[in-house]
Amino acid sequence: MAPNPRKRRETLAFYLSISPWLIGFCLLTLAPMLLSLYASFTDWDLLTAPVWVGGENYRQMLDDPRFIQSLKVTAIYTLIYVPFDLVGGLILAMLVRARLRGSSVFRTIFYLPTVFSGVAFVVVWMWMLNPRAGLVNLLLAEFGINGPRWLQDPNLALLSLVLMSFWGWGRSMVIFLAGLLSIPGELYEAASIDGASAWIQFWRLTIPLLTPTIFFNLVLSVIMTFQTFTSAFVATDGGPLDSTLFLVLYIYRQAFQFFNMGYAAALAWVLFLIIMILTLLLFRSQPFWVFYLGEGNNQ
Amino acid sequence: MKNIFRLFVVLTLASLILTACQSTSATTVATEAVSEGGVTVIRAGTGDGGEGLTPHQQIIQNFEDQNPNILVQLEAVSGRDYYARLLTQLAAKAAPDIMQIGDDAVPSFVEKGAFIPLDECIKQNNLDTSIYLPGLLDPGKVNGKQYLLPKDYSPLGVYYNKKLFDAAGVTYPKEDWTWDDLLATAQQLTKDENGDGVPEVWGIQLPATWTTGFEYWIGAAGGKLISEDGKKYIGYMDSPEVIRAVQFYADLYNKYKVAPPPADLNQFGGGNSEFDNGAAAMRLFGRWPQSGLKTNPNIDLGVAPPPQDKQRANVLFWGGFGIASTSKTPEIVCKFLTYYAAEPGAQVWKDWALPAVTSVAESSGQTTDPIEGVWIGELNHLVPRAYTFTPYWNETADPALRKVLETVLLDPGADVSAVVKQAAQEAQDALDKLNK
């Protein structure tokens, strides 16, 4: 098949269009990625030169109970957090989407918690979850319930962090909002003329057209949540009893507290592979449920 | 919308231009500073923050006044992130000339060649090393050679609130008091008037799961955490003395309930605030919060040494400055270092913390002060900290010890002996892997 000039032009246009990113990638991202990959095969304490040890770091991982623990912690957290984030964000977006008086105030209110940077907000949360004087337990006490020890309970610490994360729904809310607002109005009009009820409109119109946004939030949520760091670092430092030992926290510790940069890099690359595989799976699933308005088939 | 966008673009272009001007002018200043008139710039890295920077800045100011050809650029990062930046800079061979590190990082850094030995420097600047209070040079020594000089330090002490003692009619702690005295005193002070199970006044606020601070308890009980050769935890970490220490500590919390439960396990010291609020009569900790405590209206402050058990013991927490091996101007840095760590620097420090130089401590009256004198006196009862025996303390014993404390504090029914033995085994396994 002879390459036709139109295709060639398009290919050229494509590579030109992504050149800013591509150049930046080669200069600023590829090098660190490769360097860290190299580091993962070495013993490197950051103070002296790296020493090649082959696959030793990777072998060591299998023996490392903390690594297994951190995988568990991160996986569980992600599995719980992501669905809640998607549903919560969507509900909030639906509630504030209306172009009514006060909507912008509510939007700002819901977005507000995500605007504060890590430390201060997490600290406030830690205080709210304080077993004896925190807001949460005081409220529970009103109902006669003896509140648990939250962040200090090895069985509940992780869930406490999940609870904390709910206040971050504002972020996915904003994205869903953008998605909701770009669904053309005439589709709704046509649907209602055809007699579809609000319920039907939601499920057969809104949701399908929202799938690109859902997909986006899902993929990014998975990628980002696997790399949770700040809340664990500030609130619990991985404890109690390693029940909140997130993988990136463990990586940070290995690199900057134990001087094991090589091992940390190896851990990071394992994390990378896990996220990559999950993302690829999600992408593969696209044809089954994601529907782009700008392309082809209608429903 | 268009207007917002336009405004945006204008603002950004303006700021980009500003940046361009800024960075060029900054680099010009730097190069000029170095080349013109032979002014040297030395970079000093420190992990202090907030007001903790003021003494540094003051000392730097004094030094620069006396040495107009030298500029000291203070690069400060507060808290735990300091090491992240420092290590990154070291990896890129772009570290500051003079670096501050904490005591437990000294062996690793020195062994990896990050610092130069200071004997030359000390000789050249005629630094008399006997000017220091006892025990303050040791954390900066590795294999007998001095690599760092002291910046600040603190042993442990027991703060007590005279108001609460007086109200309960209890005598103040004596200098040679024992663990049993501590328990008795705490019990007398703990009051739960309304019987709801939560005392209005607690006997003593303890620092929860703080691992390195716990070494005091072990030392006082006559125990050790690790063998002299740094290879064995078994036989030491699980010894009867250690078990006794852990048991006593846990009992204070769970059995006798004289200590309030930890508020925040991640915060240094447990995050409790009972003592601050006048709800606890005593507090075991270092000297760091003292200035705040002195001005706290709820507290009439006194300080006592930590009680003894089998022996008197205390542990020292220390920060020091050393010269980076990558420094291009070690002699000049040395001049600053010796200025800083000797009497001139100590004169500034005495207003902020305990000075390291004996003469300054004496002349400022601190050695005889009823409160400061206690801290200084504790320097005579120090036991070596476990990290001095192995470079792998952080990775092996520290997590194990932390686990022990977390378990026994959170679970009143835990079998202390079993928990300790298990921890010792875990630490040993980890250590063996690293030592092989």
Place this chain on the structure above:
Amino acid sequence: MNQETAYEPEIFRLRGWRKWLRYTLLVILSVIFLAPVFWMISSSLKPEYQIFAIPPIWLPDPPRWANYQEALTSLPFGRFAINTLIIALGTVIGHLISCSIVAYGFARLQAPGKDFLFILLLSTLMLPYPVTMVPLYIIFSNLGWVNSFSPLIVPAFFGNAFYIFLLRQAFKQIPTELEDAAHMDGANFLQILRYVILPISTPALATVAIFSFQAAWNDFLAPLIFLHDQSKYTLQLGLSFFRGSYTVNWAYIMATSLVITLPVIVIFFLFQKAFIEGIGFTGTKL
């Protein structure tokens, strides 16, 4: 779920109980979402030892406004603010420009290797920063860019996977008729992007602007390692100084955090309108 689906098409007016139900829900949720913020405000006005008092003190009495003055003057926060503003604005512009172009390429153009490149793009999000920052520092150190804003702003002009992905999703949803028409009229790639696509993508662009600004404003790790001397520090770095190695001044942290966050809130509030005005361009009323 009924009450929510009733609101979503604007054609349906909210009447009676549904409207009130929605408002009630919103108010309840607002209280919940604002509770931590309320606590921050309350804490920022207390003398230090009252912050963690048991039983908790809800409203400080009297409120210690001096906290704000003391906190903000203890360090040159004005300078920090300017620094942070420069970095944030530079970053946002960089992202908006570069990410639109790249995203459009990914959304509409076909070429061999495109899928692989897109996965590669996403993969840049998957390596945790603590690991890449050391090699990055070495690179920038060799370029002589450390201790300047360049390592923080320049990369934005090369795109960012998150925003590229977001814009790609948005662009893909636009019906191709408009672009086809423009093509017929002889417009090229950049022209179509500028005159056809971007004007109707304001919700997505506004989202990118908000997130990008916020991320740059709140960034801690990158400024931490790339900025050495204090005159270049950002607000977040300044804030971290209240967390000393041994004692923490929570009142100051709360007060400063609140003040620092105001610009981001303002930006969000302003750009929200961009969402709404953007609707007008997608055809008819929603």
